[in-house]
Amino acid sequence: MSGMRDRVKAEMPKVGRRRAVGDATRHHFHTRRKQWAKMTEEGRLQPLRDWAKAVKDQALNNNQQVVAKFQQSVEALGGHVHFAATAADCVRQVVEIATQHGAKLVVKSKSMATEEIHLNPALEAAGVETVETDLGEYIVQLAGEPPIHIVGPALHLTRYDVAELFEKELGEPMSTDPEALTAVARRVLRDKFLNADVGITGANAGIAETGTVVLFTNEGNGRMVTSLPRVMITVMGMEKVIGTWADFEPVLTLLPRSATGQNMTVYVSAVTGPRREGELDGPEELHVIVMDAGRSKLLGTEYQEALRCFRCGACLNCCPVFRQLGGHAYGTTYGGPIGITITPLMKGFVEHADLLDACSLCGACTEACAMQIPLHHLIRDLKAERAASAYTSGWERLLFRVWSWAWSSAGRFRWTGKLARLLAKPYTQDGYLTWHPGPLAAWGAERDFPAPAARSLRERWADLEREVNP
Amino acid sequence: MRVSFFATCLVDMFFPDIGESAIRVLRRLDCQVDFPMGQTCCGQPAWNSGFRAESERMAEAVIRAFAGSEYVVAPSGSCAGMIRTVYPALFEGRPELQAQARALAAKTYELTEFLVKVLRVDLRERGAHFDGKVAYHQSCHMTRELGVVAEPYQLLDQVQGVIRHDLERPDLCCGFGGTFSVKQPELSVAMLEDKLSDLDASGADILVGADPACMMHMKGRMRRLGKSQKVIHLAQLLEMATRPGRGEAKP
Numbered sequence: 001m002s003g004m005r006d007r008v009k010a011e012m013p014k015v016g017r018r019r020a021v022g023d024a025t026r027h028h029f030h031t032r033r034k035q036w037a038k039m040t041e042e043g044r045l046q047p048l049r050d051w052a053k054a055v056k057d058q059a060l061n062n063n064q065q066v067v068a069k070f071q072q073s074v075e076a077l078g079g080h081v082h083f084a085a086t087a088a089d090c091v092r093q094v095v096e097i098a099t100q101h102g103a104k105l106v107v108k109s110k111s112m113a114t115e116e117i118h119l120n121p122a123l124e125a126a127g128v129e130t131v132e133t134d135l136g137e138y139i140v141q142l143a144g145e146p147p148i149h150i151v152g153p154a155l156h157l158t159r160y161d162v163a164e165l166f167e168k169e170l171g172e173p174m175s176t177d178p179e180a181l182t183a184v185a186r187r188v189l190r191d192k193f194l195n196a197d198v199g200i201t202g203a204n205a206g207i208a209e210t211g212t213v214v215l216f217t218n219e220g221n222g223r224m225v226t227s228l229p230r231v232m233i234t235v236m237g238m239e240k241v242i243g244t245w246a247d248f249e250p251v252l253t254l255l256p257r258s259a260t261g262q263n264m265t266v267y268v269s270a271v272t273g274p275r276r277e278g279e280l281d282g283p284e285e286l287h288v289i290v291m292d293a294g295r296s297k298l299l300g301t302e303y304q305e306a307l308r309c310f311r312c313g314a315c316l317n318c319c320p321v322f323r324q325l326g327g328h329a330y331g332t333t334y335g336g337p338i339g340i341t342i343t344p345l346m347k348g349f350v351e352h353a354d355l356l357d358a359c360s361l362c363g364a365c366t367e368a369c370a371m372q373i374p375l376h377h378l379i380r381d382l383k384a385e386r387a388a389s390a391y392t393s394g395w396e397r398l399l400f401r402v403w404s405w406a407w408s409s410a411g412r413f414r415w416t417g418k419l420a421r422l423l424a425k426p427y428t429q430d431g432y433l434t435w436h437p438g439p440l441a442a443w444g445a446e447r448d449f450p451a452p453a454a455r456s457l458r459e460r461w462a463d464l465e466r467e468v469n470p
Numbered sequence: 471m472r473v474s475f476f477a478t479c480l481v482d483m484f485f486p487d488i489g490e491s492a493i494r495v496l497r498r499l500d501c502q503v504d505f506p507m508g509q510t511c512c513g514q515p516a517w518n519s520g521f522r523a524e525s526e527r528m529a530e531a532v533i534r535a536f537a538g539s540e541y542v543v544a545p546s547g548s549c550a551g552m553i554r555t556v557y558p559a560l561f562e563g564r565p566e567l568q569a570q571a572r573a574l575a576a577k578t579y580e581l582t583e584f585l586v587k588v589l590r591v592d593l594r595e596r597g598a599h600f601d602g603k604v605a606y607h608q609s610c611h612m613t614r615e616l617g618v619v620a621e622p623y624q625l626l627d628q629v630q631g632v633i634r635h636d637l638e639r640p641d642l643c644c645g646f647g648g649t650f651s652v653k654q655p656e657l658s659v660a661m662l663e664d665k666l667s668d669l670d671a672s673g674a675d676i677l678v679g680a681d682p683a684c685m686m687h688m689k690g691r692m693r694r695l696g697k698s699q700k701v702i703h704l705a706q707l708l709e710m711a712t713r714p715g716r717g718e719a720k721p
Contacts (some may be wrong), residue, residue, distance in 0.1 A: 005654060012656050320643045324660045357654055360647025360661070361518055363614035383520030392520075400516050404524035407479070408531045414509040417483050432693065442652040446659045447690035450484050457477045457486035461505045464490060468497040470505075 004331070004354040011329040017156045021148065021326035024155040028317040031261025032368070039257070052250035053372050056308040059242040063299060066208045067290055071240045073211025077273025079286035080248045081373055087117035087293045094119060094200065095126045097287055101231050103128050103197035107189075109204025109215060110134035112150050112311060113235045113291060114465040116333040119200070130200075131192045133221040135185055142169045148326040150334065151259050151313035156326050189221070199225035199283065201271075204235035204310065205251055206288070212272040213288060215257060216265040226271050232283035234271075238290050251310060256444040258312035258370040287297040294346025301376055306341050308371040313377055315365035321358050330355060337365035337375040344382055353391035356383050414458065471589070473501040474539035476532070476578070478549040479511035480682045488682055491709035492545040492581055498596075498712050499589055508535030514552040517560075518648050526560055533557070533570050541588065542578040545705050547612020547681045548597070550580035552665070555615050578614060581705055582680055586621040593628035593712065600711035601631040605674035606704070607688065608640045609681035622680050622704055629711045635674035648685035662691050669699060677701045 002010075011018070022097035039045035059066050071081040084090035094114075100108060106128050108114065120141070123130040132141040136153035139356025140146065142165050147153030154162070163176040172184050201222065205214040213234045215222040226232055242248060256262040275282035298304050316322045327335030332343045332355065340355040356379060365375040386392055387400075406412045427435040428451035443449050457464075473496055481489045496503050514527030532553070534547040536542050554575045561568035585591050604626060612618050619641075626632050643663030645651065652658075665688065668675055677699055679685040689701040 005656075008654060008657055012660065048535075149670040163547070216625070220528065318646070320661045321654075321657055323664075324657055330541065357650065358657070360610070360643050360645060360650040360658070362610035362643035362647065364610070364641075364643065367614055380518060380520065383518070384522055385520070387520035396519075397521075400519065400524045402514055404513070404521070404527045408509045408527040409506045410510055410535070412530070413479075420483070439652050442655040445655060446694065447662075447687070448693045449690055450686060452483050453486050455486065457482045457489040458507060460486055461507075464493060467503070468493055469502060 025317040035261040053249040069208040107196040109225040193224040196229040199229035206241040217267040227281040314368040318364040318368040476544040488703040492705035512552040551615040582621040598629040599713040635672040
C-alpha cells in the first residue's frame with residue numbers, strides 16, 4: 001500500500017473531483033452551522049450534546065450488558081443475534097446466511113459497517129448479486145469506487161459524471177437532468193427490491209430494551225430493504241447499541257442536524273423483530289450481526305470517546321484537509337478526522353501510521369463534533385504512541401531529541417541561533433533563504449522561508465530596555 | 471504592572487520586529503517590561519508531533535525562566551496556549567513541577583488577551599489611529615485551544631482608521647500545522663491557497679495575525695507569488711497606531 005503522501009500527490013491533480021468535494025462539504029458545513037446557531041440561540045444545543053454524550057458514554061461503559069440485553073430482546077421476538085469478532089468473521093457469517101437461503105440477489109441500504117468489511121465483493125464471489133439501493137451508494141457501486149464520504153458517498157461526482165455512468169453501465173439514453181437520472185435509478189432499483197431474496201442493512205442505532213434496529217435514510221430505500229425481502233441481515237458495530245428509546249431522543253435530534261442540517265431525517269425506520277402473525281410486510285427471518293472488528297480495543301481506554309461517533313460526517317465537512325481530498329486519498333473506509341483516529345486504533349499502525357500526518361491539528365473537528373469527541377487531541381495522543389513505536393523513523397526521533405536538548409538551555413539556544421544565522425548568511429537575500437536544504441525543501445518548493453534575523457530579540461534587548469524602561 | 475515578555479523562539483530568532491512592537495505597546499500602556507534571558511521555546515513542535523519527553527524538557531526551561539514573573543505575555547496564541555492548556559498536564563506525576571506549571575499557566579496571557587482582559591485598555595482614549603483595510607486571521611490554536619477570538623477584533627475596532635474587511639472563514643486553518651507543512655506540503659499549500667483566495671475576496675490590503683507561525687506560512691507563499699497585500703502582526707499595527715508623533719507610519 002502506498003503512503004498517505006503518495007496518495008495525496010495522486011489526488012491533487014484531480015481538480016474537478018476535488019472542487020466537487022470542496023463545494024459539497026462547504027455546503028454541509030454551512031447548513032450545520034446555521035442549524036447549530038439556531039439551536040444555540042434556543043439554548044438547546046449544548047444540553048442536547050451533553051445528553052447525547054451521557055447516553056452514549058453510559059452505553060459504552062456497560063457495553064457488554066447493553067449488547068446482552070439487545071440480544072435477549074431480539075431473540076425474544078424470534079430474531080437471531082450473532083457476534084463477529086473480526087471483519088472476516090462478519091463477512092463469513094453474512095455470506096453463510098445468504099447462501100443458506102439460496103439467495104441470488106441481495107439489496108442493501110447504506111451501511112458503512114459493510115463497507116468497512118468489504119462485504120460486497122465477498123457476496124459477489126459467492127455468486128450473489130449485490131445491489132446498493134441508496135442513490136449515492138448505487139452510483140459509486142456502478143462506478144466501481146468506494147464511497148468518498150460517509151454521508152454523501154458520491155458527492156464527488158457531478159450529474160454529468162452520473163449521466164455518463166448510467167449511459168455506459170445501464171444503457172440509458174443520456175440525460176443530465178437530476179430528476180430524470182433519479183427516475184432511472186428508481187426504476188432499476190424497484191425491480192431489484194421486488195426480486196431480492198435478502199436485504200442487508202447497517203444500523204444507526206440498536207435499542208436494547210426492545211431489540212430494535214433503527215435506520216436513518218432520506219430516500220426510503222431502507223424501508224424497502226427491510227420490508228420486502230424474506231430475510232433481513234443487519235450488520236452493526238457493537239458501539240451502536242444504546243439502552244432505551246429515551247436514550248435515543250438526543251441521537252434522533254442531533255444526527256440529522258449535524259449531518260446535513262436537516263431537522264429530521266426523511267425516513268426513520270425502526271425494525272423490531274421479524275414479521276409477526278397478521279403483519280403484512282417485514283422479513284420472515286431477521287439476523288443481527290454485532291461486530292467488533294477492533295472496536296473493543298478502544299473500550300476502557302481514553303480512545304473510547306471515539307466510539308461515541310454516530311457517523312454524521314460533520315468532522316469531514318469542516319476538515320480543511322478532507323475538503324481538499326475527499327475520502328479516497330485516505331485509503332481507508334473512514335476518512336477525515338474520525339477515520340484517522342479510529343483506523344489506526346482498530347486496525348493497528350501497520351499501513352495506517354501515516355494517516356496521522358493528514359492533520360494540521362487545527363481542531364475544527366473537535367469544535368464540530370456533536371458527540372464532543374476531542375478528535376484532534378486523540379490524534380495528537382496517537383502521534384505520541386506512534387513516536388514511541390517502530391513507526392517513527394530514527395531520523396525524526398533523533399532530530400527531536402537533539403533539538404530539545406539544544407533548546408532546553410538558553411545558552412545552547414543562543415549558540416544554535418548564531419550558528420543558524422551564520423549558515424544561512426550565504427543563502428540569504430532580502431531576509432529570505434535562497435536555498436532550502438533538508439526538511440525545508442518541502443517548504444521551499446512553493447513557499448519562501450525567512451532567514452534568521454541579523455539581531456535576535458534577546459540581542460536587541462539591552463538597547464530596547466534603555467528605550468522602554470529608562 | 472510588571473510584565474515578563476515571552477518572545478517565543480520564532481519571534482526571538484526570526485521576527486524580532488514583532489517582539490519590539492509588542493514590547494513598545496506594552497510600555498506605552500504603562501507596563502514595566504522585562505525579558506528573562508533564560509527563555510527558549512515552549513516545546514510545542516515536539517508536543518504536537520508526539521514527543522512528550524522532548525517537549526517536557528523544553529517546558530522545564532521555560533517554567534524556570536519565568537518563575538519570578540508577575541505576568542507572562544506572549545505575542546503568539548499557540549505558544550501561550552501551549553503553556554496554558556498543555557503544561558499542567560505535561561507534568562502529571564511530578565507534583566513539584568506540576569505546581570510550578572500551573573502557576574505559570576495561571577499568569578500567562580496571549581498579548582491581545584492581556585491587553586483586553588488584564589489591562590482593560592481602550593485604545594480610543596489613547597487616540598489610536600491607523601489607516602488601512604484590514605483582514606484578521608484567527609489562528610487555530612488561539613481560537614480553539616486558548617479561546618481568544620473576540621479580543622483582537624475588539625482592539626482593531628478601537629483603532630480609528632481601521633476598516634475591517636473580515637475573511638469569510640477567519641477561523642479556517644492556513645495549512646501551517648507545524649511539521650504538517652513539510653510532511654504534507656502539497657496539502658498544506660492547497661489549504662493556504664484557500665486562505666489566500668479568501669483574503670483576495672475580502673478586499674483587504676493588510677492581513678493581520680496574532681500568531682507568527684501562521685504569518686510566516688502565509689507570507690512565505692504570498693512572497694513567492696508576489697502578492698501585494700502586507701502581512702503584519704497585530705502588535706505591529708497597534709505599535710504604529712499608538713506611536714507618538716505618528717501619521718507618516720507605514721507598515
